[in-house]
Amino acid sequence: MKTMREERKNGMRRWALLVMLLLSFLATGAIAAQAEPELATAERLRLGQRMYQEGILPSGEPMQAYVNGDVPVQGTSFTCVSCHLHSGIGSFEANIAASPVNGRILFQPRKPYIKGFEYVPAYHKYASHFPERPAYTDDTLAELITAGIDPTGRSVVKVMPRYDINDDDIAILIDYLKSLSDQLSPGVSDTEIKFATVIAGEVPEASVEAMITPLQFHISRKNSLALAYKNHPRMARMAYNMIGPEIAGKTFTLSRWLLKGAPDTWRAQLEEYYRAEPVFALLGGITDGDWEPVHRFCEDNRIPDLFPIVDYPVISSSDWYTLYFSRGIRQEGEAGARYLHSMYELFAGQPLVQITRDSRRGHALADGFHESWGNTGHPAVIDIILKEGEPLTPEQLQQIISEHKPAVLVIWDDEALLAAMDGLTVSKDSPKFILASGTYMGEGLWKIPEQLRDMLFVTYPYRLPQDEVRFDPTIKSVLQGKPLDTTDPRIIRQACIIGEVLDDALVKMRGEFYRDYFFDTIGMMADASFPLYERLSFGHGQRYASKGCYIVQLGKGVKPQLERLSEWVTH
């Protein structure tokens, strides 16, 4: 086969299609002659997926392509998934539409409307972005991928790379496209979409309620729309126009999957629940222990879990199926280190001491701190570990200060650290300030004695309370009369976010209810401000939506407010 470049130089004509057909004919002939055993289907799909997601050819070499005419690019820089996304349903960015590439859509003729949805404005607008074309065949599809010519003879936009792939490998890739987003995902029927939420271990009833109430509110609101859609023609017309019939008419269900006993039995329990009721996705979820078993279950079964409410999320840069609110407790440690880095000039060369309670929370904070601090290249901190049950005493603290003379002291402990600090005598060896965790101190944050407020800096991974009040009306409407303070206000807010993002994503999916497209769609959402978090941001593959954490101080007076010392995100 000629290189793509030569082909382009000669100008790609329609007859090239014939050449291509001829070549592929010869190629298949050659294979038949060698009578090699055909690759098993599963293996072909695996290889196809690797091309699509990692840009690696079956030979192990990176795929080669040209974009923008003359710019060479390797599959390991980016490949199909970057633009057409995991589901293959495609993406929109900056006026460029990467079309759907799942077999179901490719092998049907494309009209400037979507059949059955001709009069739904959102669908209509979507469809109008793509020019008409007949259905692809395997051969015309190969032509598109290698030469960028679609079945009408149109040379597609140069953003779509022209790939240098041989006929055997193209066939493998096409097999994968045929399998991609083929059948609607489990849990979706003509009339409903099923969801579940996981409650793992001994979670206090109030916390469970705080999560379930807003979720159930969203589900019920959706179901009353489905009912109105059926029974009230005017409502139906409106819903049809605004969100389309696919979503308007469907009801949602939410099951509770309770996991009991030891965490190492959770996986089996999850599989059992899933066998009995295959749901489309998990919403939220809450635990008193480790989330890892649920995370793995989702990963292995490719079930999305939208925003579990957990302190210790699984940290991974490649896992796909759980979208977390943040990196959890450790994010405070990371933010603390970045804050100190931002003002490093003030204490460069002087020692930094980190005192950590020997607890899960303490270690998560310290790990986060270490990771971020390690990235700065500054000298390591001096680590001191406090035994789990023994409170930090003023004498101990004084001794650490006299011994190490730290410029800054980081203390990851609960509010007991206040008593230890209170006994400190100020001397020339005193640290410039002490950094602690707002969530670890809990209510202690509000009890910081007046004389310590200047020197105690605290991590706070939420919007400040005085700014958060503007969301109270929204939250109250969700609670429908239940008082705000009987349940956990933080969990309520998190569950409200789950409901909002869920509704938004399902509408934007235009009836393409594939699990992978669910997270692809959320990945395309704009950054936004939500209850509790100053900003949540999304993006292809981003799995920890809040990146922020303030460093604050308790203000002066008897009714003090938190005062911001940092931005939401520091580097």
Add this chain to the structure above:
Amino acid sequence: MTNFLGPLTFLLLFTAGLFCPGQSAAEAKYQRSEVSISVPDVVLINQDNEKIPLRSLLQTEESVVIDFVYASCTTICPILSAGYANLQGKLGPENHNILLVSITIDPENDTPAVMKKHLERYQARPGWIFLTGSRADINTVMAAFDAYFPNKMSHQPLNFIRTTEKGKWIRINGMIGGNDLLNEIKKARMQ
């Protein structure tokens, strides 16, 4: 009796949120214009976690090209970054005199570690740096280049080439091929 309030609020939430990308996939050649830019005096952070004062960075003798990208971007940034990788390859080791500067428009996600990985994916060589910073500083820079995108998903493919005349830049809007970009840089050097 059906309560309409629930369904109605559900619907109203989406009047603004309909999926509405811009024009169709029709392709135009890139647009070129000359613009005056006053580079703001901000300190940004590079992929090695070093503080970089933007003004002094750009006051180099070398040619300077700037784009606005982010690491988790789908369609456009891969193309822009492939363009920079290609440019570096074309220049060869004997010709380092072009400074390529990518500035993130997603400073929250794009930490130095994330930016470093992005550069590695494109086999970037010295002379191509990726900058992040506080959201306020990044917004200031985007505004100064008239490249402010409140929603990162709707950003445009832009390249800025510094000319020899102080404060004058060439603004390239659209997808530009490798040779075209090199030619524009050469032209800007004469200007």
